[in-house]
């Protein structure tokens with residue numbers, strides 16, 4: 050490229066108005082929601098970086114493809130197109146549609162995981178962890194050492210710590226480790242990629258013990274792009290070739306099509322084991338629907354099939370990763386601590402480093418996320434002790450490994466000036482960081498508490 054400006058490789062076709070509520074309205078919204086940004090109405094937010102999940106803009110090809118949706122209950126043409134696209138991408142034979150990623154997790158773990166088992170992962174995403182724990186099993190994280198140091202610059206901070214993986218399998222007992230998972234990219238660890246070499250090393254450990262390997266593949270295309278950019282030997286390979294190689298290393302995957310499926314809803318479980326697939330389909334019928342729609346409309350299956358084709362476009366991936374980096378650079382240049390290098394789908398602010406005066410059990414990342422909303426109507430999400438810490442009766446919470454605010458960028462949604470605005474809000478908020486105060490939780494659910502907890506500001 051002769052010029053350095055990243056241009057969106059699309060033009061806007063349909064628009065949705067957004068508006069910034071005034072400061073008093075934002076304050077009232079915070080009080081009403083119990084200082085939990087999940088409780089805000091979307092209309093109370095001007096730039097919504099809560100999640101990149103299902104929030105992206107679909108293409109004209111996807112919208113027009115939806116008109117071709119076949120809504121037959123059984124054997125819909127749209128299912129067979131979806132199945133073919135997923136089979137060609139992943140190489141797996143058994144393709145089971147679900148309404149989103151966590152439904153695929155629930156079904157897989159119900160089939161494969163029993164009480165007392167242990168599932169290793171680089172870092173479990175919150176729903177993945179909850180679904181493992183719901184089975185009475187242990188969700189064990191073993192991301193590499195670099196992955197624990199937010200400011201360290203390293204190319205593949207999502208890699209699995211291979212020694213820790215071997216050790217935990219031996220310690221827990223091979224027969225009680227039904228599968229190993231690797232999350233690509235590692236969302237809860239900063240959206241950091243996993244290298245092909247590391248996937249191969251995980252595979253070797255799985256082969257040594259005869260344990261199946263599954264990918265949590267929500268952001269497989271972004272991971273493939275990082276491999277192309279950063280791993281020797283991949284520069285001349287297409288994202289599709291790299292993605293296929295990643296999938297070929299594993300035995301199956303769970304997928305939320307709301308991310309790299311470029312769709313607003315949907316997911317799947319894909320695998321080669323026919324017996325696990327048979328059991329999974331039986332469960333699917335119980336909770337999701339018949340195996341040729343799995344809780345989705347025929348038009349959703351069309352949108353996902355087209356999204357999976359579009360997401361591997363090199364121009365799209367170049368723009369996607371570069372535009373996330375653009376926001377990260379604005380913040381980094383201003384000396385604000387972030388997870389380095391920037392991940393694929395989000396910029397992660399390091400609240401522990403920015404707010405050292407707020408201890409983990411007073412939720413520094415929650416305080417920062419609230420401050421960003423208060424300052425400019427920007428909604429991010431806490432990935433810290435509210436999300437991952439453990440409540441202990443009569444004692445402060447057990448802290449999470451990191452205190453991050455994730456600003457996840459919806460795909461193909463915001464322009465560069467929206468992102469410039471977000472940069473200004475962050476810089477202004479950080480300039481007053483020492484004035485921010487912590488919070489306490491006044492109400493919480495026994496699992497996934499961050500979605501519904503109510504908090505109160507500390508004096």
Ligand SMILES: Cc1ncc(COP(=O)(O)O)c(C=O)c1O
Nearest residue numbers: 102149150151174176236267305
């Ligand atoms: C890594 C990862 N795994 C699983 C999920 C769950 O997917 P869903 O929200 O579609 O249930 C997510 C969602 O954000 C995710 O990021």
